[in-house]
Amino acid sequence: MLAAMSTAPLPPSSQATAVARDRGDACPGSLRLHTADDGALARVRVPGGVLTVPQAEVLADAAVQLGDGELHLTSRGNVQVRGLRDDCGARLAEALDAAGLLPSPGHERTRNIVASPLSGLDGRGVRDVRPWLSALDESLCASGAARALSGRFLFALDDGRGDVAGLGADVTVRAVDDGALLTVGSADEALRVSGDEAARAALLAAEVFLDVLRETGARVWRVDELNLSPGELTHAVGSRLTAAGIGCVPAPNDRTTAEGPPPGVIGSALSVHVPLGRLTSRQWRTVTRVAAEVRSGELRLTPWRGIVVPAPGANAAAAADALARLAGTGLVTDTSSPWLRVGACIGRPGCGRSRSDVRADAAGALADAGRSPLPLYWSGCERRCGHPRGDRIDVVAAPEGGYRIDVVAQGRPARTAALDDPSHLAAALAALTS
Ligand code: SF4
Numbered sequence: 540m541l542a543a544m545s546t547a548p549l550p551p552s553s554q555a556t557a558v559a560r561d562r563g564d565a566c567p568g569s570l571r572l573h574t575a576d577d578g579a580l581a582r583v584r585v586p587g588g589v590l591t592v593p594q595a596e597v598l599a600d601a602a603v604q605l606g607d608g609e610l611h612l613t614s615r616g617n618v619q620v621r622g623l624r625d626d627c628g629a630r631l632a633e634a635l636d637a638a639g640l641l642p643s644p645g646h647e648r649t650r651n652i653v654a655s656p657l658s659g660l661d662g663r664g665v666r667d668v669r670p671w672l673s674a675l676d677e678s679l680c681a682s683g684a685a686r687a688l689s690g691r692f693l694f695a696l697d698d699g700r701g702d703v704a705g706l707g708a709d710v711t712v713r714a715v716d717d718g719a720l721l722t723v724g725s726a727d728e729a730l731r732v733s734g735d736e737a738a739r740a741a742l743l744a745a746e747v748f749l750d751v752l753r754e755t756g757a758r759v760w761r762v763d764e765l766n767l768s769p770g771e772l773t774h775a776v777g778s779r780l781t782a783a784g785i786g787c788v789p790a791p792n793d794r795t796t797a798e799g800p801p802p803g804v805i806g807s808a809l810s811v812h813v814p815l816g817r818l819t820s821r822q823w824r825t826v827t828r829v830a831a832e833v834r835s836g837e838l839r840l841t842p843w844r845g846i847v848v849p850a851p852g853a854n855a856a857a858a859a860d861a862l863a864r865l866a867g868t869g870l871v872t873d874t875s876s877p878w879l880r881v882g883a884c885i886g887r888p889g890c891g892r893s894r895s896d897v898r899a900d901a902a903g904a905l906a907d908a909g910r911s912p913l914p915l916y917w918s919g920c921e922r923r924c925g926h927p928r929g930d931r932i933d934v935v936a937a938p939e940g941g942y943r944i945d946v947v948a949q950g951r952p953a954r955t956a957a958l959d960d961p962s963h964l965a966a967a968l969a970a971l972t973s
Pocket residue numbers: 884885886887890891892893894918919920921922923924
């Protein structure tokens with residue numbers, strides 16, 4: 540039985556903010572398309588990355604019939620369709636709605652939920668987070684207040700293994716043996732709640748954040764942008780949970796993290812990595828067919844630009860055969876592939892800010908990247924869109940041409956070097972890390 544926290548007003552230090560946004564977030568959605576240099580762009584929110592086979596087929600049709608034929612995975616396990624004609628918004632919305640991908644138009648940009656992709660499939664983790672995912676998505680879409688969340692606000696539902704718990708979400712729920720740890724932003728202290736109340740507690744935590752914005756006039760998009768002393772928001776959330784009849788107690792946060800799913804056959808699932816997060820419609824349709832054949836009827840897009848296909852009905856031979864077919868399309872199924880260590884933003888020609896075709900340069904330097912001591916992330920400008928969290932080497936196109944490479948690693952001195960030509964990457968990395 541969990542003890543309840545006492546209620547308390549939000550401390551006055553929350554009146555100031557460290558970050559002030561002078562406009563709403565500009566995140567694209569399914570209904571609010573973004574105009575890019577290669578046409579309009581739609582970002583379809585996929586809570587938990589979970590798509591049914593029919594939904595995946597609708598997305599492929601949309602990419603082929605309305606866009607440039609490719610599907611792009613984002614760092615939150617969502618899907619982007621690019622190269623859309625200016626006049627196709629209504630047709631796209633109609634198709635997504637019919638497929639159940641727009642359950643609440645008013646929340647379409649706020650359904651940002653990542654969940655452990657292998658939950659319930661590989662025997663790891665404390666619990667299957669799927670019930671939390673369904674409950675949180677449903678209650679989010681039913682919450683009028685939640686419409687005010689920014690398109691950048693993120694929920695993470697971690698099954699206890701620590702994979703999505705390391706993604707810096709605004710509200711993280713992590714399964715533990717006797718319930719769940721709820722963390723707001725990067726707070727040191729968590730709140731322990733019962734597993735049955737975890738999804739409701741997550742939504743209430745987000746609503747407390749919105750209350751703070753309203754009460755203080757703060758104009759921020761993310762929890763950690765609030766200028767609160769450590770634990771202030773956690774304390775306010777605890778008070779709200781108590782008032783709502785949800786027992787909670789302060790608990791030390793679990794900081795252990797884990798990487799995303801490696802490629803291969805893992806438990807009763809198939810896992811592939813998608814180079815640079817970009818799939819042709821042929822690759823996408825092959826994954827979709829495999830998902831239908833192994834009788835799961837489901838794909839799980841991961842925040843690490845991968846796809847997990849639950850395969851409960853596949854024996855070892857069938858799983859190996861399916862994996863070989865996926866590899867045959869160019870998807871990565873080998874844990875030694877250098878693609879696992881390389882990422883890139885969209886770059887030229889899709890983004891007008893980009894100084895280079897970063898995806899082409901990243902692909903051209905792939906062999907050298909495989910020998911890098913840290914993962915590499917190529918960006919066309921300093922915004923570094925979609926860069927992964929954690930230690931890495933940033934390769935950023937420079938205004939004067941070429942690239943600048945920076946080691947971004949905790950506990951290592953900051954080091955920078957110039958890369959005049961991507962074909963010289965090996966030498967630049969050697970100089971940078973020697
Ligand atoms: S990092 Fe810069 S170049 Fe790359 S997609 Fe973002 S804005 Fe465009």
